[in-house]
Amino acid sequence: MQITIHEIVFFILAAVIIGCSVLAVTTRRILRSATYLLFVLFATAGIYFYLSYSFLGAVQLTVYAGGIIVLYVFSILLTSADNRRVEKFLLGRFFAGLVAALAGAAICVYLTVTHSFGPTYPLGGELPMSIIGEALMGTGKYQYLLPFEVISILLLACIVGGILIARKR
């Protein structure tokens, strides 16, 4: 079997995602955990670029790597000043967590095996930005203006809630 560059890239990305996801939950320091999560998100963005869906890759980098992770790191810096480590789990909790994780993995594997996937390689080249824009902002069939607006209302509610909590003190 001939291994192409495409496959090598895919396997490297997949290995990074799996390895860093495991490290993110097993490490005992919270900031390291956030850093491993950052690597997982990078590799996910890498998968989007690999599928030549560069818009989603760039969104992943801006929103998650540049936004959410910065927010996490910021809140960790503000809340835990010292280099505090997480204490060990109780045995009961450990088994409950293990069962939940195994159940989740079983569902994922079941869905992956039974689902029939479309073509692995997308149509050649990148998706033009105007098509994505029209799909996001259109009101016709298979266009997503309404969900987009609903999500923006949700975010507005979150902002108002955040201000309310911050003002209470």
Next chain:
Amino acid sequence: MFDFSVVTEWVDEGLRSWLPEGWVLPVEFFLIGLCLLVAYAIIALVLILYERKVCAAFQCRLGPNRVGPWGVTQSVADMLKMLTKELIKINHVDRFLFNLAPFIVIISSVLAFGCIPFAKGLEIIDFNVGVFFLLAVSSIGIVGVLLAGWSSNNKYSLIGAMRSGAQMISYELSIGLTILTMVVFSGSMQLSTIVESQAEGWFIFRAHVPAVIAFVIYLIAGTAETNRGPFDLPEADSELTAGYHTEYSGMHFGFFYLAEYLNMFVVASVAATLFLGGWMPLHIPGWDAFNAAMDWIPSIFWFIGKVAVLIFVIMWFKWTFPRLRIDQLLRLEWKYLLPINLLNLLLMVVVVVFGLHF
């Protein structure tokens, strides 16, 4: 006008003729990466010398003048010194994060550097979301700065990192909105298309008022984004010794230093690309002889010239204005720049919809 794709295609054909099929692409990737890193290092050295000379001129000094004629090899000597310095191990730090942080900063800066169209046919990453990608990768650098400040186990570093995080997140909004304003005008996010569509005239002339407002805001926000004076409070040396990179030594410090200068270069070249036409020569519709004369100057010189002028303006800011306080800095962004920016975006939409541009 000389097209650099002639050179790249010649190299490509040469490699294809004497290498087996599967080896051509890896070798080309390697060559491109090598060229990119060499260009990165050389530009950083030139910028450091440029900064010292400009600073000296503003302070009525001569600047470096001992090493080589006019001190041109001073920054090469500095680089050799930096490379041979010891990487000091610091006790009670999270060593993994401490060593990782400079690499995150430099990778973000190199990725952004790779998106820039340097000359006609000389561009490396050209996605159809080019500007957005550039914005996305340059926002990764903040994580590196925050990690560096936290993992140094030093109060000054931590304060510097917090300031820098607050500042970069705030000013990224302004940068994003000004870029959005210009994307509305150009109708494309692909950097090569943006440059090509300025053949009839640079955007700053064609989109007149909103483009000028966006240009000024972009320069202010870009200066803040690169942590340079008058917005240099993350590394305010009189208050915080050196801010988030206080504890770093040797080449790890060198990475932060390089990334700071190269981020300035990236900011200036994005400004040149979006507002001043990138490598596109100055064209005035109707003046055919003038346009032909302008085309004689190679595109790379146009690009470097524009970027050099913009970098001079950014340095001028630094050596002219006193440093802001953190509350003044955040007020400037959230109470002035952001509302002006949103109104300017509206103005640009009106200009585009009613066709009020040239």
